[in-house]
Amino acid sequence: MDTDVPLSGRSVLIVCLAVAILATHAEAGEILSGRPQFVGAGRMIISARHLALFGIISPDPELFCSENGRPWRCGQTAQAAIESYVGSKDIYCSIELENKNGDASATCFADGKDVAAWMVSEGWAFSNRLQASRYISAEAEAKFAKRGLWRSLFNQKDFGNNDGKSP
Numbered sequence: 001m002d003t004d005v006p007l008s009g010r011s012v013l014i015v016c017l018a019v020a021i022l023a024t025h026a027e028a029g030e031i032l033s034g035r036p037q038f039v040g041a042g043r044m045i046i047s048a049r050h051l052a053l054f055g056i057i058s059p060d061p062e063l064f065c066s067e068n069g070r071p072w073r074c075g076q077t078a079q080a081a082i083e084s085y086v087g088s089k090d091i092y093c094s095i096e097l098e099n100k101n102g103d104a105s106a107t108c109f110a111d112g113k114d115v116a117a118w119m120v121s122e123g124w125a126f127s128n129r130l131q132a133s134r135y136i137s138a139e140a141e142a143k144f145a146k147r148g149l150w151r152s153l154f155n156q157k158d159f160g161n162n163d164g165k166s167p
Contacts, residue, residue: 029095030094031094032047032051033090033091035088035091036051036091036108040058040079041059041079041081041124042057042058044108046091049104050104051104051105051106052104052105053106053107053115053119053125054106054107054116054131054132055127055128055132055134056119056125056126056128056135057125057126057127057128058124058125059074059075059124059125059154060075061076062076065149065154066153066154067151074149074152074154077124078119078124078149081119081124081148082118082119082124085110085115086110090110091108091109092108093106093107094106094107094108117135122148123142123147123151124148126139127139
């Protein structure tokens with residue numbers, strides 16, 4: 001029995017559309033790379049995709065902290081720190097999670113170094129224990145050394161991506 005069925009023009013169009021739709025959605029393990037546009041300390045856009053750094057909680061850009069009784073823009077400072085760290089380098093991100101809106105959480109590397117690990121070790125983000133435990137010791141060291149946000153008073157509930165589940 002011959003099982004070859006010729007594809008009609010409509011079938012070809014449907015297959016092409018399906019491939020195009022799948023190509024624009026990152027899946028767990030998919031790699032994205034490029035020069036990031038940071039929209040927060042732990043959030044960026046790469047190749048038109050919104051990504052959050054997986055495994056961390058970072059401050060919203062509008063967050064204020066208090067140091068010696070004086071407010072300072074710790075959210076903007078944290079964003080400036082990651083922008084300076086990454087500079088003009090391309091980064092490579094492996095998608096870990098994706099939500100129904102197409103936003104994703106990813107582990108990202110600049111010059112072979114984990115960007116989220118740098119954020120936590122410098123005190124500009126916290127380990128998100130609901131996603132991963134890999135940054136807990138770096139957080140403890142940053143807290144002990146009073147690096148970054150740890151030199152201030154702040155309310156972690158004010159952070160922009162603290163739900164721990166969705167990117």
